[in-house]
Amino acid sequence: MYDVLKGMRVVEGASFIAGPICCQHLLQLGAEVIRFDMIGGGPDFNRWPVADEGGSLYWEGLNKGKKSIAINLARREGRELAIRIATAPGKNGGLFVTNYPVGGFLAHERLAARRPDMITIRVMGWADGRNGVDYTVNAVTGLPSMTGMTDLPEDQPVNHVLPAWDLIAGSYAAFSLMAAERHRRLTGQGGEVRVPLSDIAATTLGHTGQIAEAIVGGGDRPRLGNDLFGALGRDFVTADGRRVMIVAITGRQWASLVQALALGAPVTAIETELGVSFAREGERYRHRARLFDLIAQALLRLSFADAAAAFDRTGVCWSAYRKLSDAVAGEPGFVQGNPVFTPQRHPAGFTYPTPGAAATFTGLNRGPARRAPRLGEHTDEVLGDMLKLSASEIAALHDDGVVAGPGA
């Protein structure tokens, strides 16, 4: 945890990935995040992966360091409490991140009626309010028909396993919140910012030229197996059967690869034969089958250790493929030996390396990541500190079943 955003207070009424990871990013830079949940847990409280005993490792990861208040949101009194928490006073408050629907009890207009400078960041499926999650939006993008081995039938989609749209939406929502907060500081104006997964996906494919490609560049990109599109890159196998990913996007990366594998003469021979220069990434891509043959043959004569040494000597851009467990245990600087991670014991009962911010602010102190809360662990603290309720008022809310503490 850094102190960069210290003093900022964000309320989260959200579930699953985009909203919670947005607030996790804010928290890791120093913001205080108060998450409210239904008593017994929201729809993501048991999301897999889970530990043997049933605690959700997913929930722990996304919500570590947050303050948790458990509210009976099925009751009017509970919904009123949630609104009061979201709109609580304070110059650095009035920041609410949610995936509740546009027109529900957490509609921006209702919050702004309580606090005119309210900022609401609303993660959505489709911009028009249609149901959508990462995996359904991804089906629309066409990417599943571009993913996977080339011998698959054209109409066989291959889904991604990383919820990339959710994750991009999460960091983009954190960016949007910071922009809205800066704007409020300069103008006094709050407002609602909507971040739909559908627009995250469509703008991404627009910004990277893929929509233009589909319209003016010759239609849909074919399935390429593991080949990198538009330059040189693929997986290869070493003499001792290890698999590596090698990429030569820039001219320098290409020159390094040619040097590492001593391919100068055969590459020049192909260039002469074809009348092209492989200094251009487009030519490396067009004629990749020829180049892949050379590289594959060279690697089959090298052990992994020798290939790695040659690659690192000349500056090739490459990596070994790993299982995640191998990467965690054995890839230097990934988790082991990475100051971004600190061991932390979480409520499910396990101690494991727990990440802080992905960014390193050089010269500032990076404190350790904090553990996940138990559900409702901060119920009384939030009611007392934020809403200034007395001990007897808080006790009455417990007695009425409007709120609950941990273990309820």
Added chain:
Amino acid sequence: MYDVLKGMRVVEGASFIAGPICCQHLLQLGAEVIRFDMIGGGPDFNRWPVADEGGSLYWEGLNKGKKSIAINLARREGRELAIRIATAPGKNGGLFVTNYPVGGFLAHERLAARRPDMITIRVMGWADGRNGVDYTVNAVTGLPSMTGMTDLPEDQPVNHVLPAWDLIAGSYAAFSLMAAERHRRLTGQGGEVRVPLSDIAATTLGHTGQIAEAIVGGGDRPRLGNDLFGALGRDFVTADGRRVMIVAITGRQWASLVQALALGAPVTAIETELGVSFAREGERYRHRARLFDLIAQALLRLSFADAAAAFDRTGVCWSAYRKLSDAVAGEPGFVQGNPVFTPQRHPAGFTYPTPGAAATFTGLNRGPARRAPRLGEHTDEVLGDMLKLSASEIAALHDDGVVAGPGA
């Protein structure tokens, strides 16, 4: 383009995706972005996809709306100009986004020597300075061994086609810049913020519980084909051969699906037989083979139109699979009919729908997206306005080959 960040001025000395898309996000909310490039173009100037005539649709997409100055960075005078542009005075300036190496001529310390409150956002491959791009970092994560059909050999990786780590890094870098700028406003302090792809990947897998899963939850996740992990979701085919993605992560999504396909009786029969409740997503996942059979059979009796109507009536979370070209032309609100996109003619000579910000700031005016610059189009403007060079000084830089205008 919104005006939310109007007045903020960001200098970009970066190539490929993460740095340029970070600045594209800032620009779309109103920041002025000045990108400097080598005369003739940086290493990403010809990156595919390209138009027939050779202009890069990728470069256009990532750099639209930016001011472009072309500098001979191989010369000392050119590097000095780049440093002066990055560190130019102005309360809302001194913001530099780059993927140049830590210790090179654009090292933060060198910039901070000119402008003590300088903020440098540096996108990197590995945090320790090792070479790495999206595709090599992804090989380490283990995700390629979890992607694709279950009949693949275990050691056959399947690469992603979306450079997800680059894209997450880009929006996270924009968030980091906003946080650093807020911190500077409050404390006067600038600094360097490093955003390595390796830490973006490792923290993401940590935040979503996958690292904990690999350590305490039973090792590496197996390849699941198109099945969603931990809940219910997969692709299915309708009677008329259309492919759809259906997801039931929440209890409500599951209830909607059971209702839409009239599966109440057979689902209850399986629950009774197994002694479980499919209201729990973990049970839906464990016994998914049984449920998939029911759903697949039901869909084979429904046309796509009938399935769509039933799904939308009960609120199922689903989508048809599309090719990207189909999605652009035919998915309502994705590109067609989406106010985020405006047609714009770009330097490669084509007019196509061009995206603005993924976020919608309700109540604020969203101006149209701007076209991409020609390389060096704003060379004289930047030298005159930012560095206050006279016309004769600018002419001398052109004559010396230190800078170039468009078409050079």
